[in-house]
Amino acid sequence: xxxxxxxxxxxxxxxxxxxxxxxxxxxxxxxxxxxxxxxxxxxxxxxxxxxxxxxxxxxxxxxxxxxxxxxxxxxxxxxxxxxxxxxxxxxxxxxxxxxxxxxxxxxxxxxxxxxxxxxxxxxxxxxxxxxxxxxxxxxxxxxxxxxxxxxxxxxxxxxxxxxxxxxxxxxxxxxxxxxxxxxxxxxxxxxxxxxxxxxxxxxxxxxxxxxxxxxxxxxxxxxxxxxxxxxxxxxxxxxxxxxxxxxxxxxxxxxxxxxxxxxxxxxxxxxxxxxxxxxxxxxxxxxxxxxxxxxxxxxxxxxxxxxxxxxxxx
Amino acid sequence: xxxxxxxxxxxxxxxxxxxxxxxxxxxxxxxxxxxxxxxxxxxxxxxxxxxxxxxxxxxxxxxxxxxxxxxxxxxxxxxxxxxxxxxxxxxxxxxxxxxxxxxxxxxxxxxxxxxxxxxxxxxxxxxxxxxxxxxxxxxxxxxxxxxxxxxxxxxxxxxxxxxxxxxxxxxxxxxxxxxxxxxxxxxxxxxxxxxxxxxxxxxxxxxxxxxxxxxxxxxxxxxxxxxxxxxxxxxxxxxxxxxxxxxxxxxxxxxxxxxxxxxxxxxxxxxxxxxxxxxxxxxxxxxxxxxxxxxxxxxxxxxxxxxxxxxxxxxxxxxxxxxxxxxxxxxxxxxxxxxxxxxxxxxxxxxxxxxxxxxxxxxxxxxxxxxxxxxxxxxxxxxxxxxxxxxxxxxxxxxxxxxxxxxxxxxxxxxxxxxxxxxxxxxxxxxxxxxxxxxxxxxxxxxxxxxxxxxxxxxxxxxxxxxxxxxxxxxxxxxxxxxxxxxxxxxxxxxxxxxxxxxxxxxxxxxxxxxxxxxxxxxxxxxxxxxxxxxxxxxxxxxxxxxxxxxxxxx
Numbered sequence: 001x002x003x004x005x006x007x008x009x010x011x012x013x014x015x016x017x018x019x020x021x022x023x024x025x026x027x028x029x030x031x032x033x034x035x036x037x038x039x040x041x042x043x044x045x046x047x048x049x050x051x052x053x054x055x056x057x058x059x060x061x062x063x064x065x066x067x068x069x070x071x072x073x074x075x076x077x078x079x080x081x082x083x084x085x086x087x088x089x090x091x092x093x094x095x096x097x098x099x100x101x102x103x104x105x106x107x108x109x110x111x112x113x114x115x116x117x118x119x120x121x122x123x124x125x126x127x128x129x130x131x132x133x134x135x136x137x138x139x140x141x142x143x144x145x146x147x148x149x150x151x152x153x154x155x156x157x158x159x160x161x162x163x164x165x166x167x168x169x170x171x172x173x174x175x176x177x178x179x180x181x182x183x184x185x186x187x188x189x190x191x192x193x194x195x196x197x198x199x200x201x202x203x204x205x206x207x208x209x210x211x212x213x214x215x216x217x218x219x220x221x222x223x224x225x226x227x228x229x230x231x232x233x234x235x236x237x238x239x240x241x242x243x244x245x246x247x248x249x250x251x252x253x254x255x256x257x258x259x260x261x262x263x264x265x266x267x268x269x270x271x272x273x274x275x276x277x278x279x280x281x282x283x284x285x286x287x288x289x290x291x292x293x294x295x296x297x298x299x300x301x302x303x304x305x306x307x308x309x310x311x312x313x314x
Numbered sequence: 315x316x317x318x319x320x321x322x323x324x325x326x327x328x329x330x331x332x333x334x335x336x337x338x339x340x341x342x343x344x345x346x347x348x349x350x351x352x353x354x355x356x357x358x359x360x361x362x363x364x365x366x367x368x369x370x371x372x373x374x375x376x377x378x379x380x381x382x383x384x385x386x387x388x389x390x391x392x393x394x395x396x397x398x399x400x401x402x403x404x405x406x407x408x409x410x411x412x413x414x415x416x417x418x419x420x421x422x423x424x425x426x427x428x429x430x431x432x433x434x435x436x437x438x439x440x441x442x443x444x445x446x447x448x449x450x451x452x453x454x455x456x457x458x459x460x461x462x463x464x465x466x467x468x469x470x471x472x473x474x475x476x477x478x479x480x481x482x483x484x485x486x487x488x489x490x491x492x493x494x495x496x497x498x499x500x501x502x503x504x505x506x507x508x509x510x511x512x513x514x515x516x517x518x519x520x521x522x523x524x525x526x527x528x529x530x531x532x533x534x535x536x537x538x539x540x541x542x543x544x545x546x547x548x549x550x551x552x553x554x555x556x557x558x559x560x561x562x563x564x565x566x567x568x569x570x571x572x573x574x575x576x577x578x579x580x581x582x583x584x585x586x587x588x589x590x591x592x593x594x595x596x597x598x599x600x601x602x603x604x605x606x607x608x609x610x611x612x613x614x615x616x617x618x619x620x621x622x623x624x625x626x627x628x629x630x631x632x633x634x635x636x637x638x639x640x641x642x643x644x645x646x647x648x649x650x651x652x653x654x655x656x657x658x659x660x661x662x663x664x665x666x667x668x669x670x671x672x673x674x675x676x677x678x679x680x681x682x683x684x685x686x687x688x689x690x691x692x693x694x695x696x697x698x699x700x701x702x703x704x705x706x707x708x709x710x711x712x713x714x715x716x717x718x719x720x721x722x723x724x725x726x727x728x729x730x731x732x733x734x735x736x737x738x739x740x741x742x743x744x745x746x747x748x749x750x751x752x753x754x755x756x757x758x759x760x761x762x763x764x765x766x767x768x769x770x771x772x773x774x775x776x777x778x779x780x781x782x783x784x785x786x787x788x789x790x791x792x793x794x795x796x797x798x799x800x801x802x803x804x805x806x807x808x809x810x811x812x813x814x815x816x817x818x819x820x821x822x823x824x825x826x827x828x829x830x831x832x833x834x835x836x837x838x839x840x841x842x843x844x845x846x847x848x849x850x851x852x853x854x855x856x857x858x859x860x861x862x863x864x865x866x867x868x869x
Contacts, residue, residue: 036752041383042390042466048474048789054464086390087383088520098540153578160586168583169377169574171541258574258583260540268380271750 012297016290020283027282028069031275037061038085041272059085072279082276084269091280095262099284101171102254102261106246108177109184114239116185117192121235122228124193125200136193143190152183152256169258180257184250188242192235199231232303240296244289248281366850368560372867373568374849376591376860377580381540381573384523387506388459388467396505398571400859401545403508403528406434406453406487407499408555409773411615411855413670415499418555419448419509419529420487429494429811436485440553442511443533450481455512471780472501494809496816500774529553531564531863543571554863557853565866584609590846593858595839597655603844612843614858615668618771619661621833622718622733627794628764630707630714635695637831640716641681642688643740644733650837653728657842661835664778664827668838668856670813671775671820680828685740703741715743719758720767721751729836730767758792766792769839773857775820779804782832795832 038059039052056062063071075082081091120140124133143151156179160168170176203209204227212222251263262281269277382395387403408418420434440448457479460467467473475495480488489498501507514527526534531554532545551563572589574580581599583589585606593614594600603609622644624631631637646660662680665672681687692705697714700706705714718733720726727748734744749757758766770777780786783804784796800823807819827833843858852865 034753035756036750037756040752040755043468043470048471051465051470055466058464084383088389088523094539101540153582156579156582156586161582164586168586168588169572169579170588172538255575256579258541258572258576258579260538260573264540264575271752272383273752 012294016294020286020290023286024073024279024283025069028072028275028279029065031270031273031278032065034273036273038273038275041086041274068275072276076280076283081280084274084277086269086272086274087277091276094265094277095280095284098260098262098265099281101259102247102250102263103288105177105180105184105250105254105259105261106243109181109188110239110243110246112181112185113188113192113242114235117189118196118235120189120193121196121231122200124197125204125227126223128201128204133197140190140193143186144194146187148183148187149252149256151186152179152253155179155183156257171258171260176257176259180250180253180259183253183257184246188246191242192238195235195238196231199234200227203227203230229303233300236296236299236303240293243292244285247285247288366868368565368851368864368866369869370565370866371567372565373570374566374591374862374865374867375570375572375589377574377583377589377593378571379573379575379577379580379593382543385526385534385537385543386523387508387510387526388465389523390466391468391506394571394573398543398545399505399508400530401532401569401862402526402530402534403505403510404440404448404530404553405503405505405508406436407503408557409500409503409856410557413856415503416556419453419553425811429809430491432489432491432498434487434489436487437553438485440529441550442514442527442529443548444511444514444527446511446513447484448509448511448529449484450487452512453487453509454479454481455515456509457507459510459515460507467506469501469504469506472497494811496810497774497776497808500776504773532569535568541573543573545569545571551863555861558861558863559851560864564863566862569862584844584846590849591860592844593841594844595657595841597657600655600657600842603842608847610845610847610849612845612854614841614843614854615856616771616839616841617666617668617773617857618769618839619664619666620658620729620767620769620836620839621661621664622836623766623768623793623833624831625761625763625765625792625794626832627761630695631716631764633695634830635691636697636714637834638681639688639691639695640737640742641831641834642684642691643737643742644834644836645683645736646836647683648736649729649732653725653732654837654839658837658839661838662828663824664782664833664835665775665820665824666770666772666838669773669775669777671807671817671824673817673821673824676821676824676828679825681831688740699741704743705741713743714741715745717745717747717764718767719747719749719754719763719765721754722748723751726767733767733836761792761794767836771857775816776804776808778820778823778827779808782827793832795830797826797830800826 038061039047039055042055043051060068072082083090084094087094120136124136127133156168159166159179166179167175208226209222212226248263248266250261251267253259254261254263266278266281269281376397378394378397380392380394382392382398383390385395385398385402387399404419406418406420408416410416419436419440421437423432423434425432436448436450436453442448457473459465460469461473461476475492475498477490477492480490482488491498508528508530511527514525515522518525524537531548531551533548535544535546537543546568547564547566549563552561554561572583574583574589577594577596577599580589580592581594581602584592594603600611603611624637626632650656650658650660659667661667662677663672692714696708697705698708706712707714716737718730720730727746730746734746737744747763754766757763758768770781772780780790782791782793782795783801784791784798785801787794787796803819803823803826807816807823810816810819841858843854843860845852848868849865850868853861855861
């Protein structure tokens with residue numbers, strides 16, 4: 001049994017590592033095969049052929065594609081993340097603080113979203129088909145339909161311009177976190193509450209609930225030990241994936257609030273075709289994503305012991 | 315589970331509470347004086363200060379759209395860098411709004427008879443922020459650095475005409491040129507030609523771009539990656555350009571440049587009082603700010619032009635009749651009014667109206683909107699209108715169609731769409747290829763396009779030489795247009811030191827280009843500089859450069 005668990009862990013680690021590697025290779029190939037070159041970002045239109053050739057030599061751009069990737073990855077494994085081609089600064093320096101900012105923003109909003117999403121979802125399910133359920137449903141649908149950026153603009157208009165409570169732009173303090181966090185939380189919380197609600201209603205109709213009641217369990221016990229437990233599984237999966245999305249995909253919100261996160265940096269680096277920055281960021285995000293999903297897997301096993309024994313639950 | 319919920323709710327409440335508290339400590343109230351009408355100031359004017367004495371101190375906050383990748387003036391250029399550098403660096407000469415050159419670090423200069431030797435005499439007592447003297451050697455060092463191999467300076471091509479630079483004594487710098495050059499002055503007046511401290515370059519090495527040391531009115535104070543860059547008053551400063559009233563250190567204590575990538579957010583940050591200076595070019599934003607008494611709106615002279623350029627190697631656009639026919643089918647006023655909401659001026663010349671050498675009198679020679687004229691030209695060029703109303707080449711039965719290549723930068727798509735609509739109305743099928751700007755540039759450079767909707771921002775009429783002369787084919791001449799008569803005129807103009815004669819040459823050049831239409835000039839863009847009304851005595855120079863040495867904040 002022990003050997004089997006070790007093998008499972010090893011398999012899982014190997015597949016996660018492989019997917020991180022694939023993500024980096026894919027990012028590199030897509031970046032390099034797209035039109036344009038980093039040289040365009042370094043020098044303007046009037047650069048001479050000599051100037052361009054010199055820069056290509058200096059930046060090793062004259063070497064073949066795959067050998068550049070291999071070289072970069074070799075250095076990466078040794079902890080040398082390289083230097084930005086455009087900014088001339090070590091990638092670690094560029095990414096470090098910004099990645100931290102993004103982590104703070106994503107985890108704050110995902111926790112808030114989980115908390116409110118579960119709260120609302122459970123309330124809806126418990127008061128199924130009452131006016132509370134309908135009210136929540138309407139509110140959630142509205143929040144789902146409003147794109148994140150227009151919601152963000154509305155929030156800014158109210159809290160920054162009309163009330164003057166919160167700053168519009170920047171980062172570095174708690175004040176600066178509030179509006180971006182809320183803007184990211186709302187749509188995520190809406191999805192989670194929908195997931196939780198529908199799963200709980202489904203569970204309520206299962207025969208084991210009747211059995212449990214017949215056994216004499218109190219409604220509270222049934223909710224806590226059975227229904228909530230079962231509803232947790234799909235919600236957790238969603239939360240794991242959504243956190244990954246927030247890490248790289250909060251670009252719109254970061255741009256709108258001029259928040260110094262990694263999303264904006266990646267987008268700029270992609271436009272500049274600055275591959276050391278893009279690759280390092282992609283790998284970092286992939287690693288965090290894999291860790292999170294590993295955690296979600298473990299949590300699944302704890303919540304639902306059946307997961308480890310038979311085929312994986314989708 | 316319940317414990318977790320309770321914990322989380324407490325956490326949320328605590329977070330919100332401390333956020334609100336920290337806000338109330340620092341929140342500032344912006345007073346908007348009542349009864350002040352929003353002002354629109356002409357670009358040349360200096361805002362009068364109502365006889366008040368300037369007040370020292372205060373921070374001015376300005377939004378920048380993109381964070382500079384580096385502040386090294388010889389590193390990768392970016393719009394953010396271009397905004398910040400003029401405050402940190404001084405140049406030899408200052409370019410005034412009327413495009414004349416005024417003394418700055420150079421008190422005076424002489425040009426030899428043959429135009430090949432230019433001597434600048436530097437003023438005494440100028441020091442860099444690190445205390446080292448700004449002398450002839452520092453100037454030579456700076457320019458040598460631009461010319462060295464692997465330089466990323468945008469001035470490399472402007473400097474290619476320099477044979478050598480010589481420093482004589484403490485304050486004489488001599489330029490030895492291969493040919494006389496009338497474009498060198500405009501290059502030397504840009505911030506990219508600002509003088510940098512040689513000892514700081516040595517000290518910081520590769521990280522000089524993060525620790526820029528110049529001699530300008532402000533010194534680099536702090537750079538918070540992704541958020542802001544702040545510069546602080548240089549107390550020693552007393553060598554501003556001769557046009558300034560204040561020949562001492564600036565009144566403002568600090569300028570804070572906040573990175574705000576989104577235009578809507580910039581406007582909201584202005585409204586909330588977080589930034590004092592923004593640039594806008596969207597009609598809806600202009601409407602909002604016209605009704606805002608705290609905003610001063612200044613139309614800026616950008617030296618820019620948006621044009622539809624042909625690839626003359628792509629048939630049938632090598633035929634001048636076809637190019638002129640298409641020019642006759644484009645209603646530029648309609649473009650300005652619909653796609654741009656009236657912000658911009660319809661253009662007819664390939665030179666921006668604010669550039670020296672622009673000739674307004676040529677307007678009558680330009681092809682105006684006239685479908686009849688276009689029809690005549692197309693028939694002449696061997697096309698006929700098919701039964702479906704489309705133009706078809708009589709010889710090979712090919713339909714006349716064109717593709718517009720442009721970048722995703724606003725408002726390109728809107729303009730391209732209006733052009734598409736206008737040409738399709740006349741029976742020419744148009745497709746639009748929208749690409750991210752580096753990708754669009756690459757296609758354009760390879761000549762893999764038919765027409766491109768492009769924009770230049772250039773502060774000299776030499777722009778025609780850069781983009782349309784034969785010698786630049788394969789580099790900046792993406793139209794592959796070649797006209798020996800034009801080349802001769804442009805070459806002569808680039809060497810002509812007499813302003814009058816130079817303008818006459820450019821007038822000739824414009825005449826040819828208006829005739830030949832390798833570019834269909836569409837409009838010259840306008841930007842508005844928005845400045846909070848508590849700021850007075852600023853100066854707006856060419857290309858929207860905001861000079862703040864005289865400026866101060868009304869308490």
